[in-house]
Amino acid sequence: MSSVVQAPATVPGAKGHTDGAGAFVPVQTRSERPHSFDPADFGAPAGFEVNWKHTPIARLSAVFTDEETEAGPDLAIAYDLAAIDDYVVESTGHEAAVRGEFFRPDDLSSAIAWKRSQNALHVRIPADTEPADALTLGIVGRGAERHANAHIILEALPNSKATVVLAHSGSAAYAQNVEIIVRDGAQLTVVTVQRWDEDAVHVSSHQARVDRDARLRHIVVSFGGGVVRVNPSVELAGAGSEAELYGLSYADAGQHLESQVYLFHKGPETRGDVLYKGALQGVGARSVWIGDVQIGPDAVGTDSYEANRNLVLTDGARAESIPNLEIQTGDIRGAGHASATGRFDDEQLFYLQARGISEEEARRLVVIGFLSEIVQRIGIPALEAELSEAIEAELKEGTAQ
Incomplete structure (x- = not known):
């Protein structure tokens, strides 16, 4: 699949930016960030990039390594497919149907995960059906020294309704892409639960497209792991589409729990609600939340709100909260954001x-x-x-x- 990197804009006579960006205007908004399927187009993060400067990149060296991961029956990650087996469809090779229909890697780790995941795990909910129970995919790491990549597709066909749970435990260095397609009239709930051991590293890019009159509920729950970074990006593409993005985290001493959320209102009459809450305790406990909402020029009638609340329980803990709102049309129902961190x-x-x-x-x-x-x-x-x-x-x- 071809690379689609967006080159930075150069400015004659410009001096180097304080972010280390060099003689060009640095990326300021989420919509401007480059995308590519080739890891070489990104380069190793140095820590001053807008999407990495709040992340302890020194602890992520394994997921920045572009090399083949383990093969064979004794993999770094074990998948429990028992609850979803009836809904798994074949996805062989990078050109398989649906794979890449919407997903575009937007940083080094997601590009490596794309490249090194030859096959995807594709879960498809048939049209006009509703499974009686939540479909839980167990994802178990087999050791912090072991490295794994994955590409997971969650597809809800028209007018279906389902809940899918990604339940993470154990330990590993795990780079994960999750591609979510919610087709016309479908209702999909995706819950990703991170209850890793304290030495695990988990970096995940969730990218979702929600079509006409469809609805996505996306919930991130992070309690365990050494460094956990789950970044959901949702495009409300179809008229009347909706997204509810919720998050819950509890960081202990030495833990870094992060989510960079992007909600793009593209189609008309869309609705979005974003609420993330976190608690922190212990020296070195840290959480990062960055929330970007973009209301596009054609997104008339949009109703959108995002908020982040953090409760700091002890000295030595730190929460960073950065909400952003970009509005490109004045014909909306309402839009706003809020952030609060305190004791x-x-x-x-x-x-x-x-x-x-x-x-x-x-x-x-x-x-x-x-x-x-x-x-x-x-x-x-x-x-x-x-x-x-x-x-x-x-x-x-x-x-x-």
């Missing part, structure tokens, strides 16, 4: 303690109430219960430290 609300704590609740229990209730808004939107009771228990365990661990 406990003293008024909430006072209210609870004034009613005989201990300070420790009051703090626990505040955190659970803060995060449960996202948990309750998942819509899978068993997974919601599992995540509620995980939040309780994180709180107990933080109290014990």
Whole structure:
């Protein structure tokens, strides 16, 4: 497949930019970022690039290595296909049907994952069908020293309705592309859960196209892993299409949990809702959220809102939150963004303690109430219960430290 890199614009007499960009105007908006199927077109990140400068790139060396990964039965990643086996269709080679219909690698790790994943794992929901249960794909790493690449396709055919869960555990250095196509009238929920071991590295590019009158709910849940970077990019291409993008993270000491979210309203009468929430505790705990919403020139009637909220529980933890909004038409219903990062609300704590609740229990209730808004939107009771228990365990661990 041919390369489609966008070359940076040069400016006569320009001096080097403070970001290290050289004598050209650096990429400022998400829509301007280059795309290519060839890893050589990107080069190794140096740490000043707009899409890497908040990421600990020194910890990602494995996913920046363009070399063949393990083959044979003892792979670095084991996939449990039992729950989705009836919906898996053949996808052999880079030119297989659907693969690359929308996905375009937008950084080095996603380009390497494309190149080194000869075959894709393609999950297709037939038209006019609705599986009775959520379709869970288990993804288990077999060791942090082992490296794996993957390209996964999730395709909902017209008027279908389904929920797909990507459940990550174990440990590995894992570069993953997820291509999501929601065709006319379909409703698809994608939940990606990262409960890796503490030494895992997971870098994932999720790219989705939502067609006419279709709806995508995309939920990122990151609790485990050393460095976890899941970047969803969603294009509302069809008239009347909708997207709800939710995220939940809980970072402990030394963990880096990141999501760079891009929502592009391309078609008319589209609706988008973005809400990510995170809690952090421990020295070196870090979260990064960058939210880009673009309303294109043809996206009349758009209704869009994005927000990020972070709760910092201890000293030494840090949350970065950067919302951006680009509007190219004035004929919209509404658009806005918000971001807030802070510690406990003293008024909430006072209210609870004034009613005989201990300070420790009051703090626990505040955190659970803060995060449960996202948990309750998942819509899978068993997974919601599992995540509620995980939040309780994180709180107990933080109290014990």
